[in-house]
Amino acid sequence: xxxxxxxxxxxxxxxxxxxxxxxxxxxxxxxxxxxxxxxxxxxxxxxxxxxxxxxxxxxxxxxxxxxxxxxxxxxxxxxxxxxxxxxxxxxxxxxxxxxxxxxxxxxxxxxxxxxxxxxxxxxxxxxxxxxxxxxxxxxxxxxxxxxxxxxxxxxxxxxxxxxxxxxxxxxxxxxxxxxxxxxxxxxxxxxxxxxxxxxxxxxxxxxxxxxxxxxxxxxxxxxxxxxxxxxxxxxxxxxxxxxxxxxxxxxxxxxxxxxxxxxxxxxxxxxxxxxxxxxxxxxxxxxxxxxxxxxxxxxxxxxxxxxxxxxxxxxxxxxxxxxxxxxxxxxxxxxxxxxxxxxxxxxxxxxxxxxxxxxxxxxxxxxxxxxxxxxxxxxxxxxxxxxxxxxxxxxxxxxxxxxxxxxxxxxxxxxxxxxxxxxxxxxxxxxxxxxxxxxxxxxxxxxxxxxxxxxxxxxxxxxxxxxxxxxxxxxxxxxxxxxxxxxxxxxxxxxxxxxxxxxxxxxxxxxxxxxxxxxxxxxxxxxxxxxxxxxxxxxxxxxxxxxxxxxxxxxxxxxxxxxxxxxxxxxxx
Amino acid sequence: xxxxxxxxxxxxxxxxxxxxxxxxxxxxxxxxxxxxxxxxxxxxxxxxxxxxxxxxxxxxxxxxxxxxxxxxxxxxxxxxxxxxxxxxxxxxxxxxxxxxxxxxxxxxxxxxxxxxxxxxxxxxxxxxxxxxxxxxxxxxxxxxxxxxxxxxxxxxxxxxxxxxxxxxxxxxxxxxxxxxxxxxxxxxxxxxxxxxxxxxxxxxxxxxxxxxxxxxxxxxxxxxxxxxxxxxxxxxxxxxxxxxxxxxxxxxxxxxxxxxxxxxxxxxxxxxxxxxxxxxxxxxxxxxxxxxxxxxxxxxxxxxxxxxxxxxxxxxxxxxxxxxxxxxxxxxxxxxxxxxxxxxxxxxxxxxxxxxxxxxxxxxxxxxxxxxxxxxxxxxxxxxxxxxxxxxxxxxxxxxxxxxx
Numbered sequence: 001x002x003x004x005x006x007x008x009x010x011x012x013x014x015x016x017x018x019x020x021x022x023x024x025x026x027x028x029x030x031x032x033x034x035x036x037x038x039x040x041x042x043x044x045x046x047x048x049x050x051x052x053x054x055x056x057x058x059x060x061x062x063x064x065x066x067x068x069x070x071x072x073x074x075x076x077x078x079x080x081x082x083x084x085x086x087x088x089x090x091x092x093x094x095x096x097x098x099x100x101x102x103x104x105x106x107x108x109x110x111x112x113x114x115x116x117x118x119x120x121x122x123x124x125x126x127x128x129x130x131x132x133x134x135x136x137x138x139x140x141x142x143x144x145x146x147x148x149x150x151x152x153x154x155x156x157x158x159x160x161x162x163x164x165x166x167x168x169x170x171x172x173x174x175x176x177x178x179x180x181x182x183x184x185x186x187x188x189x190x191x192x193x194x195x196x197x198x199x200x201x202x203x204x205x206x207x208x209x210x211x212x213x214x215x216x217x218x219x220x221x222x223x224x225x226x227x228x229x230x231x232x233x234x235x236x237x238x239x240x241x242x243x244x245x246x247x248x249x250x251x252x253x254x255x256x257x258x259x260x261x262x263x264x265x266x267x268x269x270x271x272x273x274x275x276x277x278x279x280x281x282x283x284x285x286x287x288x289x290x291x292x293x294x295x296x297x298x299x300x301x302x303x304x305x306x307x308x309x310x311x312x313x314x315x316x317x318x319x320x321x322x323x324x325x326x327x328x329x330x331x332x333x334x335x336x337x338x339x340x341x342x343x344x345x346x347x348x349x350x351x352x353x354x355x356x357x358x359x360x361x362x363x364x365x366x367x368x369x370x371x372x373x374x375x376x377x378x379x380x381x382x383x384x385x386x387x388x389x390x391x392x393x394x395x396x397x398x399x400x401x402x403x404x405x406x407x408x409x410x411x412x413x414x415x416x417x418x419x420x421x422x423x424x425x426x427x428x429x430x431x432x433x434x435x436x437x438x439x440x441x442x443x444x445x446x447x448x449x450x451x452x453x454x455x456x457x458x459x460x461x462x463x464x465x466x467x468x469x470x471x472x473x474x475x476x477x478x479x480x481x482x483x484x485x486x487x488x489x490x491x492x493x494x495x496x497x498x499x500x501x502x503x504x505x506x507x508x509x510x511x512x513x514x515x516x517x518x519x520x521x522x523x524x525x526x527x528x529x530x531x532x533x534x535x536x537x538x539x540x541x542x543x544x545x546x547x548x549x550x551x552x553x554x555x556x557x558x559x560x561x562x563x564x565x566x567x568x569x570x571x572x573x
Numbered sequence: 574x575x576x577x578x579x580x581x582x583x584x585x586x587x588x589x590x591x592x593x594x595x596x597x598x599x600x601x602x603x604x605x606x607x608x609x610x611x612x613x614x615x616x617x618x619x620x621x622x623x624x625x626x627x628x629x630x631x632x633x634x635x636x637x638x639x640x641x642x643x644x645x646x647x648x649x650x651x652x653x654x655x656x657x658x659x660x661x662x663x664x665x666x667x668x669x670x671x672x673x674x675x676x677x678x679x680x681x682x683x684x685x686x687x688x689x690x691x692x693x694x695x696x697x698x699x700x701x702x703x704x705x706x707x708x709x710x711x712x713x714x715x716x717x718x719x720x721x722x723x724x725x726x727x728x729x730x731x732x733x734x735x736x737x738x739x740x741x742x743x744x745x746x747x748x749x750x751x752x753x754x755x756x757x758x759x760x761x762x763x764x765x766x767x768x769x770x771x772x773x774x775x776x777x778x779x780x781x782x783x784x785x786x787x788x789x790x791x792x793x794x795x796x797x798x799x800x801x802x803x804x805x806x807x808x809x810x811x812x813x814x815x816x817x818x819x820x821x822x823x824x825x826x827x828x829x830x831x832x833x834x835x836x837x838x839x840x841x842x843x844x845x846x847x848x849x850x851x852x853x854x855x856x857x858x859x860x861x862x863x864x865x866x867x868x869x870x871x872x873x874x875x876x877x878x879x880x881x882x883x884x885x886x887x888x889x890x891x892x893x894x895x896x897x898x899x900x901x902x903x904x905x906x907x908x909x910x911x912x913x914x915x916x917x918x919x920x921x922x923x924x925x926x927x928x929x930x931x932x933x934x935x936x937x938x939x940x941x942x943x944x945x946x947x948x949x950x951x952x953x954x955x956x957x958x959x960x961x962x963x964x965x966x967x968x969x970x971x972x973x974x975x976x977x978x
Binding site: 020022023025026027028029030031032033035036053070080081097099100121123124142144145146348351352354355357358359360387409410411 | 587591593594595596599600609610611612617620624625628630633637639644652654655656747823947
């Protein structure tokens with residue numbers, strides 16, 4: 001809870017014009033792109049208390065120093081366009097929106113890098129670089145709306161990643177404000193700085209769990225990769241130094257196939273024989289949904305591969321010839337230029353099918369390309385009773401970021417809640433096929449250790465423990481933390497327990513009076529005072545339950561809850 | 574479904590639930606560019622709206638301000654992958670806020686008060702509405718052509734009304750005007766949600782007294798009936814806002830109870846482009862300057878008229894027509910529409926200043942538009958911020974080059 005005086009102090013630090021604790025502002029900064037089922041919202045209870053828009057790195061530093069000192073939870077935020085819960089203020093506190101740090105600071109043509117403020121939008125950066133004859137090597141499919149540091153913090157792959165890798169391959173250096181307010185350049189800061197010497201216990205989460213770190217962990221002199229993908233849990237990114245490339249021709253090409261295995265086979269061969277800038281596919285289910293919203297291209301087959309090559313005209317021509325050969329080998333059709341251009345222009349807008357929902361529940365997971373066919377078959381079988389669409393983009397690591405969309409209606413509370421299991425199942429199926437989570441945020445915090453790798457995760461944990469022992473900076477993200485139930489939910493649980501306890505005793509007295517009288521004759525509800533006594537006892541039990549619930553990490557709640565959701569979905573859907 | 578319907582703010586759930594929160598509309602949003610807050614762009618406003626509706630929060634001033642800090646320029650709808658009808662939603666919400674007595678924001682209510690009392694949103698004398706007509710121009714009372722002048726041209730920018738009339742006269746048209754019988758087209762009222770609004774006035778005892786109810790429909794029906802009684806079949810507009818409202822909103826209000834509109838509507842740029850196509854327009858002068866065209870939102874994105882103004886400008890001898898980076902469907906708003914100028918005056922001028930600077934970036938010395946409001950706001954930016962650019966409307970150019978001014 002931020003006090004009135006603290007709010008004033010925060011406003012003084014950031015400037016009155018860039019600070020707000022008004023209800024209409026804090027409400028809007030309490031969610032991200034994902035629609036959450038009502039009860040999940042009640043349990044997770046994200047509610048910002050204030051919003052700050054710092055304009056300089058120094059202000060960010062001062063804000064963090066103040067918040068750490070006063071234990072005010074802080075959540076950094078870009079444009080909130082990720083759906084993994086990385087920007088949800090689960091413990092309330094201050095949301096620090098970085099969008100006012102949105103300048104292009106320096107373009108270095110010798111080293112081919114650009115230094116930008118963390119809050120600049122990808123689309124704006126791409127346009128401005130284009131004017132200089134330059135381009136970023138990879139950008140997210142949310143480029144029209146997402147911020148540079150938003151993608152750096154959330155991680156993942158995007159357009160251009162087939163040739164140049166994901167965001168972690170694009171970042172050269174970061175300016176980061178650590179949780180204690182210290183400003184560092186990650187390129188010049190060794191990972192060893194964050195090592196904990198005394199003992200080997202490292203921070204695992206907000207709940208102060210510990211485990212041993214293995215010896216002989218190599219430490220890099222450049223700590224940049226420690227902060228990429230870390231969801232703002234280790235510090236707030238204020239500047240990003242990105243790799244850039246010369247602006248080159250890009251030519252899209254689209255091919256369609258009659259079946260999934262032909263398409264999957266073609267994808268493997270295309271990646272082996274050529275070096276596409278962008279390689280993406282949609283399956284028949286996605287195609288049919290696009291047709292329903294009048295956005296389907298007029299292709300021969302319903303399994304579509306969209307590809308784009310980058311380079312000189314001759315280089316592109318050679319690559320396209322190779323691709324055409326592969327497509328014909330898999331009985332596919334190379335579509336017209338109009339179709340290819342349409343698909344290229346549509347690369348930012350997979351959400352067009354949302355009109356069918358009106359909600360969309362998405363889930364994304366990395367799967368090795370060689371296992372794609374098996375994974376798609378598994379998903380098709382697992383969700384045979386559900387309506388869904390599948391698309392995927394191939395990365396330079398030979399992985400496919402497979403995105404599954406489930407049209408739904410969030411206004412139907414029960415079915416939307418039970419349908420939530422699907423997003424979690426998609427990831428679990430991906431893991432079974434040798435895949436890994438796409439991004440961690442909050443919802444995938446259970447997968448943190450496997451996602452980052454044991455050593456990296458241990459280093460991140462050490463940094464967290466050293467600089468932010470109480471976990472005030474972006475709590476619950478990456479490092480699984482316990483629930484913070486809302487006061488409303490706490491009271492609800494207590495009242496329900498208070499009412500249920502005397503009713504159960506009263507019913508037991510009627511149904512099995514002999515047992516009660518034989519063993520616990522003092523447990524009886526037969527008049528108002530006894531009802532009230534047991535009501536109070538119930539309240540206390542409810543209180544104890546809520547206190548225990550507040551110790552359970554969110555990831556555990558999800559693991560326990562998913563099978564129930566799946567079960568209820570199967571019964572009621 | 575039920576949780577979307579609350580006693581406080583009931584809005585159509587099918588519409589607001591469509592928004593995917595993707596923020597694609599944020600980057601080009603007029604008000605986001607100005608206020609830089611998540612509550613101040615289309616998607617953010619819809620999220621805010623949902624949050625208030627779902628939690629049944631009491632409507633506070635911050636919420637009302639956010640709902641009104643939008644120029645309804647429709648850039649968001651243009652960019653939206655799902656084509657959420659945002660402007661329609663925001664107009665509905667404003668209507669609801671007015672019904673609840675929580676809107677309109679700030680001084681926007683004055684427009685409604687003035688329209689109720691004086692039939693125009695500026696509070697000018699309705700008997701002087703036709704006073705802009707100069708003796709050397711011709712109007713008639715039996716032509717099947719009509720010229721709907723609008724409040725702004727009638728009172729604030731009479732040179733636009735005069736130029737339009739001279740242009741029509743040049744082509745041998747002596748249109749009818751409604752003069753004192755012309756009432757506000759209701760564009761500012763519909764955009765700000767004042768479709769039905771009780772009007773109060775403080776009496777001598779300091780108590781608020783109900784004067785009556787402002788009903789946009791009555792204004793619209795009055796205007797249509799007047800034109801009908803005069804036998805007008807084609808109506809020309811110089812104001813993009815009036816044109817948009819007459820073309821898209823009037824049928825909505827009129828059709829249900831009164832049938833289809835008995836006349837066709839034409840913006841003066843369409844009229845001139847048609848004359849050009851028929852070979853009836855031969856320029857007498859030249860304009861040897863670099864000119865850029867600003868698409869008014871109401872004429873461009875709202876109705877889809879992008880090319881006629883450009884065809885006219887390109888035909889002018891000596892002119893060097895250049896495009897701003899953001900043009901046609903992607904054009905930037907001038908900041909005057911949707912009640913934004915009336916409610917957020919200084920911010921509207923900031924927006925206009927930014928657009929004028931974009932025009933200067935092209936090397937243009939003149940920015941031409943075809944909207945009374947755009948011109949008004951641009952001229953304010955020129956005056957207050959000292960932007961060095963000439964601001965003209967197409968009709969200004971016409972009368973100047975044809976020697977009619």
